[in-house]
Amino acid sequence: MGGRCHKPGHLVVGPAEARRALHTVIVIDAVTKRYPDGTTAVDRLTLEIPDGSITVLVGPSGCGKTTTLRMINRMVEPTEGRILLNGQDVREAPVNALRRSMGYVIQHAGLFPHRTVMDNIATVPRLLGWDKHRARERARELMERVGLDASFAKRYPYQLSGGQQQRVGVARALAADPPVLLMDEPFSAVDPIVRKGLQDELLRIQADLGKTVVFVTHDIDEAIKLGDMVAVLREGGRLAQYAPPARLLSAPADEFVEDFLGVDRGIRHLSFFGTEELELTAEPIVTEDATAEQVRAATLAELPYVLVTDAEGRPRGWSDALDRATGTEGELLPYGRAFTVGRDSLRAALDSAVLSPTGWAVAVDEQGRAVGVAAQEAIAAAIRSAHTAGVLR
Amino acid sequence: MSGGGFFEVPSDLQNTWWGLVGWQLQLTLVPVLCGLVIALPIALLCRRFGWIYPPVLGVATVFYAIPSLAFFVFLIDWFSESDLTVEIPLTVYTLVVLVPAIVDGMRSVSADTRAAAEAMGFGTLRRYFQVELPIAVPAVFAGLRVATVSSVSLVSVGMLIGNEGALGNLLSDALNYHRPQLAWDAVISIAVIGVLLDALLVLARRLLTPWARKATAK
Structure with missing residues (x-):
């Protein structure tokens, strides 16, 4: 031995x-x-x-x-x-x-x-x-x-x-x-x-x-x-x-x-890579009972949809912004799967964006309330900066 | 002394039917129990030192090959026409069934379970007694059933060495007195005893191994 x-x-x-x-x-x-x-x-x-x-x-x-x-x-x-x-x-x-x-x-x-x-x-x-x-x-x-x-x-x-x-x-x-x-x-x-x-x-x-x-x-x-x-x-x-x-x-x-x-x-x-640094946009989120003006105000130039939430703020689906602003409520588009900010990784965020028919990922907090949406470009930017920063979760 | 009912035993046997049944049980069960007591240490040794298992089995098989009558006659020199003369060969015969039943039962413990036992710090002996033997219980009972049923019937051969065959003695009386009914009495009684003993063993195994209820279904 x-x-x-x-x-x-x-x-x-x-x-x-x-x-x-x-x-x-x-x-x-x-x-x-x-x-x-x-x-x-x-x-x-x-x-x-x-x-x-x-x-x-x-x-x-x-x-x-x-x-x-x-x-x-x-x-x-x-x-x-x-x-x-x-x-x-x-x-x-x-x-x-x-x-x-x-x-x-x-x-x-x-x-x-x-x-x-x-x-x-x-x-x-x-x-x-x-x-x-x-x-x-x-x-x-x-x-x-x-x-x-x-x-x-x-x-x-x-x-x-x-x-x-x-x-x-x-x-x-x-x-x-x-x-x-x-x-x-x-x-x-x-x-x-x-x-x-x-x-x-x-x-x-x-x-x-x-x-x-x-x-x-x-x-x-x-x-x-x-x-x-x-x-x-x-x-x-x-x-x-x-x-x-x-x-x-x-x-x-x-x-x-x-x-x-x-x-x-x-x-x-x-x-x-964590999602803490991911840049979220909270603007295009409206509640179910939002008025036409509120919908119009929430609509982004680059996104012809708004995310509709229930009274508690939980996401229900995407709605065509123009239809909604003109009072015709079409069917909601499914948003795929939301990711939880902080808990989920950039992989989940990217997956969420890819799944979403609008190409925008839906972010929720721990309670499941919509806190923002992120375009694929924003996620790509987050990935780039995570790589350069070498920030590991 | 003509005719007679099922439970009526010729007076030359100096016994009652129940007496013969008790004797039959004794001549059957003493060898099986002794066989189990002897088989256990032999099987443990075979489990520990694998190389002795084939020769041990060989010897047991050779003993088993000796015709019971020859074995009985051979032993009369030492033990005369006593119960021991019948019980010793029957004990030896059970070994050929019981030793492999125990050894193979212990070996059948899954590799995972054995590895887990080893990894948890069971020593060899502790593993034999607390893991492998308990898991071998169904296999041991399978062996006990074969040994018991075979002993029940072999006991009757003892009648040929001077009425040492318990219920089998009715068979010689059936010949001597030309009363075939006695032969039926003997055969039916022995068969019923065999079936009952077997059922008792099955029951005992079920009670002892609640964990194996559906082991076959897995």
């Missing part, structure tokens, strides 16, 4: 060193995994996984991402190199104690079919010697946290849908409040709508708990959505690029990463 001669102490470099030294951080240090048949699953991989954030390992099948994950909790032992948890080689800790300190979620949830939802969740606390009552109390808490109704407590896994099973899987991984969460393609086996729900749920939970999450997926969109940092691996277990997702999209390291990111890279990059 190599790596014993490394100097201890110099594990993390950089300005965040002091802060991180207090918290969990995983260092994968020149790790290689070679199998007896000669295949190399992971090749001299070095990664520093920051605490309290989601790090995604992404890549095609055979890139060693799962092997890497499993080396962290020693389900696979590296051939060379070492893995440090809080500065300590994971091989120095008793293996089962190490594993109980890391939550683990896998693709098909891997629930124990013979245990109820509650007892599944209580597994690790029970292993750690908590009494039954306390473990179940904790399980109840976690069911709520992952959005499972309390009525599921006494059910068995076969009575749950795939998405529900995966929620139980996440709850089970969180049960003993481990600082580290390892997730191996946890959402790959569920349908896209359920997957989106689970991803959002994970982000919500993570915002509350701030675990150190290592997340493996083959889905680059999932990686970009969830990751604070994304490690792209290529076949043979070599690291292609390790960067925040926005940087991955704007500056892929090489052709492999570029190919892997796929088309629409520019559009997807817009997800990282």
